[in-house]
Amino acid sequence: MADKRKQVCLKGTGLTKVFGIGRQQTVAVDHVDFEFYEGEIISIVGESGSGKTTLAKMLLGLIGTTEGDIYFQGKKRDISSQKKKKEYWKNIQAIFQDPFSSYNIFNKIDSVLLDCIHMRGGKKLPYAKKLELMTEACGFVNLKFEELTNKYPFELSGGQMQRLMIARIFLLKPKILLADEPTSMIDACSRATILDMLMQLRDEIDMTLIFITHDIGLAYFVSDSVYIMERGIFVERGSADEVILHPKEAYTQRLINDVPKIYEEWDLSTV
Amino acid sequence: MKHFIRQAFRSPNFVAGFVIFAVILLTVFIYPLIITDPPLEIIGQGTFFEPGIYVNVYDSIGSPHHTLKLSDAAAKRIASRLGDDERLAIKEWLVAAGIPEAEVDTENTERLIDQWVNTYDPAVKIPGMTNARRNYYIRLETSLRGLLSTEGVSIAAKNAETAALEEKSTVTQSDYVNVREVPNVRLLLLGTDNFGRDVLTELIAATGVSLQIGFVAGIIATLIGLILGLVSGYVGGLVDDVIMFVTNLFTVIPSFVLLILISFSIGQDKRGAVTIAVVIGFTSWVWTARAVRSQVVSLRNRDHVNLSKLSGHSIAHIILNDILPYIASYVVMALILQISSGILAEAGLSILGLGPRTTEVPTLGLMMNWAMIYQAQILGFWWAYFPVIVTIALIAFSMNLMNTGLDQVFNPALRE
Numbered sequence: 001m002a003d004k005r006k007q008v009c010l011k012g013t014g015l016t017k018v019f020g021i022g023r024q025q026t027v028a029v030d031h032v033d034f035e036f037y038e039g040e041i042i043s044i045v046g047e048s049g050s051g052k053t054t055l056a057k058m059l060l061g062l063i064g065t066t067e068g069d070i071y072f073q074g075k076k077r078d079i080s081s082q083k084k085k086k087e088y089w090k091n092i093q094a095i096f097q098d099p100f101s102s103y104n105i106f107n108k109i110d111s112v113l114l115d116c117i118h119m120r121g122g123k124k125l126p127y128a129k130k131l132e133l134m135t136e137a138c139g140f141v142n143l144k145f146e147e148l149t150n151k152y153p154f155e156l157s158g159g160q161m162q163r164l165m166i167a168r169i170f171l172l173k174p175k176i177l178l179a180d181e182p183t184s185m186i187d188a189c190s191r192a193t194i195l196d197m198l199m200q201l202r203d204e205i206d207m208t209l210i211f212i213t214h215d216i217g218l219a220y221f222v223s224d225s226v227y228i229m230e231r232g233i234f235v236e237r238g239s240a241d242e243v244i245l246h247p248k249e250a251y252t253q254r255l256i257n258d259v260p261k262i263y264e265e266w267d268l269s270t271v
Numbered sequence: 272m273k274h275f276i277r278q279a280f281r282s283p284n285f286v287a288g289f290v291i292f293a294v295i296l297l298t299v300f301i302y303p304l305i306i307t308d309p310p311l312e313i314i315g316q317g318t319f320f321e322p323g324i325y326v327n328v329y330d331s332i333g334s335p336h337h338t339l340k341l342s343d344a345a346a347k348r349i350a351s352r353l354g355d356d357e358r359l360a361i362k363e364w365l366v367a368a369g370i371p372e373a374e375v376d377t378e379n380t381e382r383l384i385d386q387w388v389n390t391y392d393p394a395v396k397i398p399g400m401t402n403a404r405r406n407y408y409i410r411l412e413t414s415l416r417g418l419l420s421t422e423g424v425s426i427a428a429k430n431a432e433t434a435a436l437e438e439k440s441t442v443t444q445s446d447y448v449n450v451r452e453v454p455n456v457r458l459l460l461l462g463t464d465n466f467g468r469d470v471l472t473e474l475i476a477a478t479g480v481s482l483q484i485g486f487v488a489g490i491i492a493t494l495i496g497l498i499l500g501l502v503s504g505y506v507g508g509l510v511d512d513v514i515m516f517v518t519n520l521f522t523v524i525p526s527f528v529l530l531i532l533i534s535f536s537i538g539q540d541k542r543g544a545v546t547i548a549v550v551i552g553f554t555s556w557v558w559t560a561r562a563v564r565s566q567v568v569s570l571r572n573r574d575h576v577n578l579s580k581l582s583g584h585s586i587a588h589i590i591l592n593d594i595l596p597y598i599a600s601y602v603v604m605a606l607i608l609q610i611s612s613g614i615l616a617e618a619g620l621s622i623l624g625l626g627p628r629t630t631e632v633p634t635l636g637l638m639m640n641w642a643m644i645y646q647a648q649i650l651g652f653w654w655a656y657f658p659v660i661v662t663i664a665l666i667a668f669s670m671n672l673m674n675t676g677l678d679q680v681f682n683p684a685l686r687e
Contacts, residue, residue: 057577060577060581062577062580062581082585082586085580085583086583089580089581089582089583090583093581094577094578094581096574096577096578097574098574101573101574101575102574102575102578103575103578104575104578104579104592104593104596105575106592106596106597107592115582115583115584116582119582119583
């Protein structure tokens, strides 16, 4: 991505989230600064409870921030009204960790995809055109729309559900996609497929991709830059090669050692 | 939805409750179509007629008489007239006159009469017997002779001119009328109450009114609770604090005390059945609101709600489509319990005399109130209050059974 003119699309300064009051206070995210560039693939790596998901939810605007500002495309993010939020969400979308709980079990698959078309302003399109769009999106993720129509999400397998999530993003074409551990609930075979599809989608619609993961191997494999998060703070940041091949922090070293390797003995000394 | 209903009907508890409730409901709807008497019409002159078939005496004289020769008819007639006191007195006399006690059996009417007729002699003086007692025995003898007579009875009417009695016909002891040929027969399955009203007709009308009160109260309570719970749970923040503050206020004040105070202050003449239902509804929404709120709080951070937000849906859309269906089963169960407790609350209020005003409609609670005021429970007129208790218990029981059954369907942990 070095050839592109580097333009900051999402920037945070002193971003903080505190839960609870008084003694029960927990600082989930502690004065975090970052700059995500357009078209980049970013990984935020950390163990469970390090504040990754809280940060993701703040970026998505699903929860408020305690302190700090978020800048979107150079301007301070404004999501004070429902209308402005909707506008913001046209630009930033997410894929969640657990595909089984991501769908409303009472809605059919059609309505999930139709919602996306409507959000892109296609409410008045003729139904045939909508059908074409839905079929195209499903085709992109190797699903057959004819087999899915009038079905409920829970009738699908976990891998299919997560692929349907990607189809959703394909229809929405956001500028930024936040993938919160998109493969952690899926078996290893489907995992490669899902990652491959995400990469394809990124090339197709040229978006910024933010991976939230605990898997440093995955982060190294896909990302341009890596942020290591420990207890709400970015302890290390930089390009993937820099951070993972030459880690400076003990925590990063530990995360790397935690990944089992096939031809080596698993180093459990740092756990 | 169809799936849930099919599931519910597989639960034996739900089916049992549903059948009982459906029978009650059908009775309430069908009975007034067949028996169209107004439920509060006073038919009996007097209080608390026993349950039974009431045959018009005047009509039965005019109906065709049939002669049936039944050997035990006389004995039955006497047995029904001879009370326990008389039997004991006869036994006392017979034993005193020298018949061994073992041979006297007060239960065997025929033999007792036989022994009496053969032994009794008014001239015999039994030592230690007072004159008054002797006269009692003479009176007893006379009345028994009357019972034992085989003569018929004359039916006479007064001549309008001479004022003399003229015999119209006679009724012999072996005359019978067919009940179906008597034009006026009234079946009072549950007798009459203190005002002389047919208890059964009144009870069924009262059940209908009580169910209406329960439904109105339950729906109002559930609606208020649901709306407040949804808003406070989903919106959170200051709105949540304010709503929960009000809810906690209502939780601290016992709703029944509030109910008593409100219905007292409304005044007797403004208290109709609907007013009472509304008052009950407005005082019993509290726990529904709290329960719905806690369910919504746990739902609002689920991924499917987040996804719906990211799809640009409005708050109203999310509450209606992503929250409400998930708690619908719970709300239905709460509604059933609210209806049942609404009926009970009305009964409680009416027993205290704070129910709907008494002149227009009967309710189950009012029937209990009337029975209590006229001391039916002390005097042993069970038909005036016991069927009411059974009806209230059956309604509450059937609704709780349905609720338990639904719980088994919706809560996988309880499924067998």
